[in-house]
Amino acid sequence: MAMTCDVAILGGGTGGYVAAIRAAQLGKDVVIIEQDKLGGTCLHRGCIPSKSLLRSAEVFAEMKESESFGIEADGVRLSFPKVQKRKENIVEKLHKGVQYLMHKNKIRVVHGQGRVIGPSIFSPRSGAVAVELADGEMETVVPAHLIIATGSKPRNLPGFEPDGKYIMTSDHALMMEELPASIVIVGGGVIGVEWASMLNDFGVEVTLIEASAQLLPAEDEEIGKEMNRLLSKRGIKVLTGAELLTETYEVKDNQVQLMVKHGGEEHRLISDKLLISVGRIGNADNIGLENTDVRVENGLIVVNEFMQTTEPHIYAIGDVIGGLQLAHAATHEGVTAVNHLAGEAPMKYRKEWTPRCVYTRPEAASVGITEKEALKRGYEIKTGKFPFSANGKALVYGMNEGFVKIITDQATNDILGVHMIGPHVTELIGEAALAQVLDATPWEVGSMIHAHPTLSEILGEASLAIDGIATGI
CATH class of the missing domain: 3.50.50.60 (FAD/NAD(P)-binding domain)
Incomplete structure (x- = not known):
């Protein structure tokens, strides 16, 4: 007996489960097919565990450097097993949270390896999914719409x-x-x-x-x-x-x-x-795409601006379509796909509105295009740059290296790109991303009253620096 639904999602990673929640919010009957654990690469093998380890490493480094803050801490030792245990606890807590969200939103989860099948007795068109369950039994999921969210693996x-x-x-x-x-x-x-x-x-x-x-x-x-x-x-x-x-x-x-x-x-x-x-490569192999008319190029599924494949009732999101291959990009793509299949007139996904973050010490973050790319596209540009060495909060933190750089179109004053390296810039990039969505000018960002002392002041100063009116240096 086949399992029918409005929306089936092949892959329960970040993009997949967020798409499932959005579909449920719109009143759709949803099934997620996941061969491993809900949460996918981001939760179990990527963003969350790696950032947990990075935080432990950062704390260890800061403790070793505590004397510069007037704190003498002798005998600071690293217990790597405890570091790993902390990571595992964080992952498990979030995993339980995802499971709860599935239950709360009445989303059915089928655990097993799924392959897309062509027209069959279950459906006159491709897009149904045959699932091999853990016990070797088979289950067939027949959706009105299929979203492929199978993620990626290390290259x-x-x-x-x-x-x-x-x-x-x-x-x-x-x-x-x-x-x-x-x-x-x-x-x-x-x-x-x-x-x-x-x-x-x-x-x-x-x-x-x-x-x-x-x-x-x-x-x-x-x-x-x-x-x-x-x-x-x-x-x-x-x-x-x-x-x-x-x-x-x-x-x-x-x-x-x-x-x-x-x-x-x-x-x-x-x-x-x-x-x-x-780098990473999309998981487009061995999922049955040969049974469909879905187009694949260089190992990635081809989609339009609404995440539709060349079969209109089949969508694809996340790492398997390439692009930025970021968890937050996948979630946005998933919501875009669901809104489109539900007739909700979604906002088109824009790569250049997607922040990119690097969680090193210090951090780096950016949104928009680089100076090189701006020149390649033929823009006449103006840039503003401001160092963290002139930011009071950065000096208080003892992390005063790096800078913020803003690139604008000289003709329109539009912000083309914001690039940061320094303390906690993965948090600061949110303001820059909002400025791009709202089509704010650097003057508007610079005129905003930033609290003092804060790291966020640097974005205002870098904006004013474009016209040579920064007051901090």
Whole structure:
């Protein structure tokens, strides 16, 4: 007997379960199909556990530096098992919260591996989902609309086979029972720099390798340069523009050895672990898309501005469609898809309104486009920049490095991009994102009364700096 519903969601990650809640709010009968735990990568193998570890690392680093605040704390020690236990407790608490939300909104959850099937006795069109349950039994879910939210997995690097012992992905690293003495991290994007910052704060010797000319290649060039400077200042060895010579890789004497070409010279790197963080790939394989007319390009599902695939009753959201591959992007896409299928005339998803955050020490955050991209698009630009070294609250916190940079269109005064690196900027970016949604000008942001002393003052000062009228320096 088939299970029918208005909306079925293949994948119970952040985008999937938020889409399910929104559909339930609109009176839809909803089924989520999830092969693992509700919450997906973000909750169990990404955002939440990694940020928990980053926070523990940050606290440990601050305690070791407490003397600069006039506090002498002797014998500060790290208990990594307790760090991991704290992480697990946070994840489990949030997991229970998601389960409660499913119950509260009367959303049915089918645990099993789902594959989309073509026209059959259950439905005259593709989009039904055959689910293999844990006990080996089969269940068929037949929805009026299907939302594919199958997420992504770490991308492998040719020549390296992650084993979890010597060669790790971020999935493996999150489960480490003890810290290595040394590690080489391949990939200087968001995941790579976060792990570099965290492990350095935990006392691990870190080497960070990036093939591009800058760290955080997708971010503004000045942010990448400042991140390089600040991580290097902390003792992290950063090699940008580096080529990994994969054929030299070997495990010898319980250590990973390989060669890297950097600055025209070859360098031998020896470490206890090698962490591969070269991006993520969408989970579009083995989910039955060959049974549909859904278009897939370069391993990603193609959708329109409302998240519709080439089969109008099938939608796709989150990492499986590419884009920014962020949890909050997936949730927005999920709500957009549900509103559209329900005839609610949704606001179109705009990538450039989506904040991007890096939870290193210090943090980085941005919204909109980079200076390089603005010039490439033909804009005549004006920029404003203000340093945290001139912000009173940053000095009070003892975290006064970094800056805020704002890029505007000289012709219209529209804000094109806001780029930050410094203390707690992942919280400050919200004001910048709101300014873009409301189409605020830098003068309007600068005229807003920011409380003093606060870190948020820096956004007002950077806005005024565009016209040379910042008062803080």
